[in-house]
Amino acid sequence: MAIQFFVIFGCLALGEFVVWATGIKLPSSIIGMLFLTFFLKVGWVKLSWIEKLSQLLIANLGFFFVPPGVALILYLDVIQREWFPILMATVVSTVLVLVVTGQMHQMIIKLERQLTALDLLHHRAHAAKVKEMKETLDEFDTLVEEEELQKVKALRGEDLTDEEEEKS
Structure with missing residues (x-):
């Protein structure tokens, strides 16, 4: 299980480093997933090394949406004021x-x-x-x-x- 955490969170840390070093405007988690995908494709990381932890994280994926959902409550006044541009941006x-x-x-x-x-x-x-x-x-x-x-x-x-x- 330690190898699984090391590989997944190592890729996340690598993504954080890339964002810090380059100032790129992408989430570090996305860059980390791209690194993990690349490492899996070239064979530097074996699927069996991360399979169990990945399945656990995917099974509990709903919990990861709770903090952003709660954070929306902080911006209800902005959403109420700017509902039309938000709706138009979403539709377009x-x-x-x-x-x-x-x-x-x-x-x-x-x-x-x-x-x-x-x-x-x-x-x-x-x-x-x-x-x-x-x-x-x-x-x-x-x-x-x-x-x-x-x-x-x-x-x-x-x-x-x-x-x-x-x-x-």
Whole structure:
């Protein structure tokens, strides 16, 4: 369990350090999660090292929303005064996220289709080359067989032309 705490909170501390050192305007927990994801992807951290603690934290995720919810009570007067801009910002940002996500999804689908078409064209061209090579090899095999047959006949003295008989 100590390794699990060390890895997860070490990534959080690394995120805190990056925010402190660079002054970036992102939450340190997000940067820490990005570090953890990177470490998992490159294999520096094994999933088994953090799996139990991660499951415990996810199972109790609701408790992590209580402090921000309680903190909203401190700003009820601001929310009451500025409800319309807050509502408009929420609606506009939600619509923008949906539109941008949909457009990106469509772009990715088109790109995948183009890549699939290119891959299909590549396979067709490769298949045509393979077929051509096979035909060439078949012709070569036929020629080799005929040559071998002629050698055998020549060794037996069969099927000699008149010029060859005069020479011998």
